[in-house]
Amino acid sequence: MLREEIRLVAEQVPQALSVGDVHFGGGSPTIMPSADFLSLMELLRGRFALERGATIAIEVDPRTFTTDMAEALERTGVNRASVGVQSFDPVVQKAINRIQSEAQVMTAVENLRLYGVRRINFDLMFGLPNQTVQSCLESAMFAIAMRPDRLAVFGYSHVPSFRKNQRLIDTAALPDIAARAEQASAMADTLVAAGYLQIGLDHFALSDDELAIAQRAGRLRRNSLGYSAETCPTVIGLSASAIGRCGDGYVQNDLTQSCYNRHIASGRLAISRGYRLTTEDRVRAAIIEQLMCYLEADISTISTAQGFDQTHLVSSAKQLEILAEDGIVEFDNGLVRVRHERRSALRHVAAAFDAYLGRQPI
Secondary structure, eight states: OHHHHHHHHHTTSSSOOEEEEEEEOSSOGGGSOHHHHHHHHHHHHHHSEEEEEEEEEEEEOTTTOOHHHHHHHHHHTOOEEEEEEEOOOHHHHHHTTOOOOHHHHHHHHHHHHHTTOOEEEEEEEESOTTOOHHHHHHHHHHHHHHOOSEEEEEEOOOOTTTOGGGGGSOGGGSOOHHHHHHHHHHHHHHHHHTTOEEETTTEEEOTTSHHHHHHHHTOOEEETTEEESOOOOOBOOOSTTOEEEETTEEEEEOSSHHHHHHHHHTTOOOEEEEEEOOHHHHHHHHHHHHHHHHSEEEHHHHHHHTTOOGGGGHHHHHHHHHHHHTTSEEEETTEEEEOGGGGGGHHHHHHTTOTTTTSOOO
8 A cells, every 4th residue: 555655646746756855664664574675665766756865764673673674774775774772671671561682772783784774863762661760871871882873862651542552551650750850861961971962852963963963054953753954845754644744734644544545545645634834833833943953943033034923922922931930941032042951841832832732633
C-alpha cells in the first residue's frame, strides 16, 4: 500500500518533485527485510528527484538491527540514523519492556559507521518508571562514550488511554514533577559538560553538527518532526496517519490502517483532513518556532512582517504577564525572552501563543 501511495502522490504533478530530505520514522523501519528496503528506496528515487547530497535518515532499533540492513543502508545512500536508546538502566528497561544491552547499542553504532552512516543521533528519555537521577546520569555517560553527533532528550509522556501498552506500567513507579525536572537538568548539564551544545528545548549537538551550525547562522527550524536545519516549506507524509505540510497549511492521512488501505486500493489519496492556515495562525506559529529555537521572539517584527495587528494577541499577553511574575520570561517592547535558567518551562511559554490548546481536533 505504501508503494502504491508513493505512485499516486508522484502522479499529482507533471514532473518529479525535488526532494532534499527523506526520513523513515515512527516504529522500527529497519525491521523490514533488507531487500524490501532496497526496493522501496529504488521506487522513491524513480518517482521523486532526490537532490544530490540529500539527507536520508532512518530510525534504528538496536535490538533488531542486522548487518544485512546496515549494508542496505549503505547501498541506498542513507547518511543519518537515529538510534532508539531511551535508557541504559536494566531496571528501567524491564519496566518499559525494552531490554537492550549497552553492547547491542554499541554494535549497532559500529555497524552504522562501518557501512558509511556517519551521522548518528541518540534518543534518551527521563521520567521513565523506576528512573533516578543517578540512572539518568549513567545513561548519559554511556551515550557520550559512543559519541553520537546529536542527542534528543525527551520526557516520558504517560497516556495509557491513548497507548494501550502503557497500561502495563505501574504509575506508582513514575517520578513526580520535581524528580523529572531534576533528571532533565542533570542530563543536560552532563551533555553540555561533555562538549554538546544545547539546541532549543531538548536537543544536544556537537559543534560541527548541522543543528549547531544552523543555530549559529540563525537558520534553525522546528516543526512537528522536531528541529532541523532546512528551510523547505513542504513535507509529504506517507503511510497511515502521516502528516504533511504545504505552504497553505496541513494535511493528514487517515489514522487507521484499514481505512488508509481502502483509499489507496481505490486509487485515491488517503488524506482524510486538512487545515488552511490564517494570517493569525502564521504569526503564532512563527512566534512559537522562534521561542522553541532561540528562547526569544520579536513579536512586533513577526507581526509586522505578516501585516498582522499584534493587539489581537491579548490573551497571550495576559499569560506572559503571569510567566514574567514567576520569573520565567522577560517581556519588553514586543520582545519576549525566556530566561536560560528557566529553559525547562519553554513549552509553557510557547503554549501562551497556541490558540488551539484544549480544543477538539478539527
